[in-house]
Amino acid sequence: GIQVEQSPPDLILQEGANSTLRCNFSDSVNNLQWFHQNPWGQLINLFYIPSGTKQNGRLSATTVATERYSLLYISSSQTTDSGVYFCAVEGQGGSEKLVFGKGTKLTVNP
Amino acid sequence: NAGVTQTPKFQVLKTGQSMTLQCAQDMNHEYMSWYRQDPGMGLRLIHYSVGAGITDQGEVPNGYNVSRSTTEDFPLRLLSAAPSQTSVYFCASSYSNRSPLHFGNGTRLTVT
Numbered sequence: 001g002i003q004v005e006q007s008p009p010d011l012i013l014q015e016g017a018n019s020t021l022r023c024n025f026s027d028s029v030n031n032l033q034w035f036h037q038n039p040w041g042q043l044i045n046l047f048y049i050p051s052g053t054k055q056n057g058r059l060s061a062t063t064v065a066t067e068r069y070s071l072l073y074i075s076s077s078q079t080t081d082s083g084v085y086f087c088a089v090e091g092q093g094g095s096e097k098l099v100f101g102k103g104t105k106l107t108v109n110p
Numbered sequence: 111n112a113g114v115t116q117t118p119k120f121q122v123l124k125t126g127q128s129m130t131l132q133c134a135q136d137m138n139h140e141y142m143s144w145y146r147q148d149p150g151m152g153l154r155l156i157h158y159s160v161g162a163g164i165t166d167q168g169e170v171p172n173g174y175n176v177s178r179s180t181t182e183d184f185p186l187r188l189l190s191a192a193p194s195q196t197s198v199y200f201c202a203s204s205y206s207n208r209s210p211l212h213f214g215n216g217t218r219l220t221v222t
Contacts, residue, residue: 031207041215
């Protein structure tokens with residue numbers, strides 16, 4: 001099945017800094033999504049982005065499907081951005097299964 | 111809209127007991143799925159359903175059963191709980207398997 005690798009595994013920032021999280025995948029994808037799990041355990045969908053670029057406030061994401069990676073950008077980070085960021089993909093084999101990476105744990109210090 | 115509702119929030123079972131984790135959504139979503147989350151493992155797919163009456167296995171289906179008799183509900187059954195099933199369980203739904211996935215708040219299950 002498709003493999004998903006996220007980097008870095010851990011990231012510590014000062015409030016106001018920018019960051020880039022990366023998601024590499026091993027095969028062509030039909031579906032790619034980014035999620036944020038907050039410190040209380042809630043999983044929030046950030047982007048549905050199998051290709052192209054999207055922006056939502058301070059967050060943006062770019063997926064380069066031909067090169068098999070996606071990037072999540074966080075600008076002017078805030079303490080509320082802390083948590084774990086997951087990338088999830090579905091391969092083009094039509095598996096209907098969304099496979100998650102192990103996540104990037106982000107800590108934003110005041 | 112309540113979104114995706116999971117009950118209970120917490121549960122403690124003894125080895126060998128059975129139970130059902132409930133999941134309901136009010137968004138008329140066709141696609142529903144169950145994941146388990148263990149430390150350092152990310153989220154792993156247990157079972158999923160692309161519509162009422164249709165279910166299929168994910169990565170880690172052993173020890174779990176599901177059914178989808180209505181669009182709204184997708185319960186997960188543990189037939190004989192084992193300590194290895196101690197985990198946090200998340201239910202999720204989406205309009206289709208190619209649209210944004212929405213999660214419930216999770217059920218923390220401990221099997222002793």
